[in-house]
Amino acid sequence: MNDNLYRYLLILGDNSMILGQRLSELCGHGPNLETDIALTNISLDLFGQVRSYMQYAAKIKGGETTEDSVAYLRSERDYYNTILVEQENTDFAYVIARQFFFDAFHKPLLEQLMNSKDETISAIAAKSIKESKYHLRFSSEWMRRLGDGTEESHSRLQNAVNDLYAYCMEFFQETEVEKNMKENGIGADLELVKVSFLKTINEVLPQAGIEYKDIKFRYANGKQGMHSEKLGYILSDFQYIQRAYPNMTW
Amino acid sequence: MVELLENISDEKLKEELLKISDPEIPVLSVFDLGVIRKIDVIDKDVNIELTPTYSGCPAMDTISMDLKIAIESLGYKANINLVLSPAWSTDWISEEGRQKLEAYGIAPPLEESLDAKALIEGERIVKCTNCQSTNTIMVSQFGSTACKALFKCEDCLEPFDYFKCLK
Numbered sequence: 094m095n096d097n098l099y100r101y102l103l104i105l106g107d108n109s110m111i112l113g114q115r116l117s118e119l120c121g122h123g124p125n126l127e128t129d130i131a132l133t134n135i136s137l138d139l140f141g142q143v144r145s146y147m148q149y150a151a152k153i154k155g156g157e158t159t160e161d162s163v164a165y166l167r168s169e170r171d172y173y174n175t176i177l178v179e180q181e182n183t184d185f186a187y188v189i190a191r192q193f194f195f196d197a198f199h200k201p202l203l204e205q206l207m208n209s210k211d212e213t214i215s216a217i218a219a220k221s222i223k224e225s226k227y228h229l230r231f232s233s234e235w236m237r238r239l240g241d242g243t244e245e246s247h248s249r250l251q252n253a254v255n256d257l258y259a260y261c262m263e264f265f266q267e268t269e270v271e272k273n274m275k276e277n278g279i280g281a282d283l284e285l286v287k288v289s290f291l292k293t294i295n296e297v298l299p300q301a302g303i304e305y306k307d308i309k310f311r312y313a314n315g316k317q318g319m320h321s322e323k324l325g326y327i328l329s330d331f332q333y334i335q336r337a338y339p340n341m342t343w
Numbered sequence: 344m345v346e347l348l349e350n351i352s353d354e355k356l357k358e359e360l361l362k363i364s365d366p367e368i369p370v371l372s373v374f375d376l377g378v379i380r381k382i383d384v385i386d387k388d389v390n391i392e393l394t395p396t397y398s399g400c401p402a403m404d405t406i407s408m409d410l411k412i413a414i415e416s417l418g419y420k421a422n423i424n425l426v427l428s429p430a431w432s433t434d435w436i437s438e439e440g441r442q443k444l445e446a447y448g449i450a451p452p453l454e455e456s457l458d459a460k461a462l463i464e465g466e467r468i469v470k471c472t473n474c475q476s477t478n479t480i481m482v483s484q485f486g487s488t489a490c491k492a493l494f495k496c497e498d499c500l501e502p503f504d505y506f507k508c509l510k
């Protein structure tokens with residue numbers, strides 16, 4: 094088995110999966126019907142992408158492994174999502190800011206992965222990028238609307254950005270696995286993704302009237318399995334059915 | 344897309360396959376939708392390549408299951424392969440499919456640049472499926488399913504779905 098490739102698929106898939114799980118918590122709780130539907134649709138798109146990654150990971154691992162066992166049956170330290178996506182749905186501004194930062198990273202990441210030498214990864218990326226464009230459009234519009242809205246919406250968004258932007262540089266801290274995948278022409282060059290990410294940030298945040306230049310980055314190491322306490326709570330929900338009724342299927 | 348069926352000699356099988364539709368847009372057959380890329384019948388094996396519309400679309404599992412049931416009820420073995428690449432695009436919806444969509448109350452996708460004008464710049468160009476007016480506005484970029492946006496007609500005041508361009 095190619096350990097680096099397996100681990101790389103988990104890094105890619107876990108980000109979408111944990112964010113998708115966070116968004117699914119909002120099903121029926123969105124601020125209005127349209128945004129509720131939008132957020133759960135985004136969650137569904139992300140889970141669709143996750144299935145492709147996990148099916149591929151299961152194939153690489155072989156044996157009894159299935160997409161479900163890869164997705165559900167790991168312990169906390171074996172999930173490799175970034176810290177940003179496990180942050181809570183504190184309020185709508187947090188939900189939007191978290192989504193926006195993720196989308197601004199995800200779209201250029203997929204653009205690069207479309208050229209991956211690995212045919213399955215490039216196919217997943219080519220499929221996902223179409224959805225990712227819609228997500229970024231949705232979250233950017235809401236960034237502008239909240240930032241340029243009322244005093245209340247502006248201050249809430251500013252708070253969310255102050256907290257969440259601090260986690261964003263983790264996206265671009267290259268792990269050994271990502272370095273190896275990049276060098277083999279399979280993975281993305283995170284430096285290039287970062288250029289594109291910052292371009293989006295530098296365009297949308299000023300339009301939203303949000304300050305961000307002085308925000309200090311926080312150390313984060315989710316891609317190596319070091320998580321905040323929040324992930325444990327997410328997983329206890331997420332894994333409940335598979336833990337309580339092993340091998341259960343729909 | 345129904346050319347795909349030309350090489351199949353079993354009329355009954357053809358008939359059953361043509362009945363399979365998208366569970367969320369029942370007027371569209373899987374051929375109208377353009378999600379079936381290839382069908383090969385070799386003896387009692389029916390091999391199908393299926394392409395998902397949106398990656399998380401729950402309709403794909405249902406379509407796959409419906410195909411399997413239809414094929415196996417005629418004594419064949421169904422081998423359904425999900426193929427991701429090249430990715431599905433709304434250009435693959437057949438002309439007949441577009442007409443069926445409109446008659447069903449879903450405005451068919453505009454071409455890419457016009458789609459962006461309607462969704463981003465708010466240009467009034469999507470035709471109301473109820474009164475044909477283009478005096479329409481977007482209410483929500485995401486509608487009842489991921490593939491649709493919700494619109495409202497400012498003339499007849501009816502809401503309707505618009506099938507977003509996906510390229």
Ligand SMILES: [Zn+2]
Nearest residue numbers: 471474496499
């Ligand atoms: Zn009308």
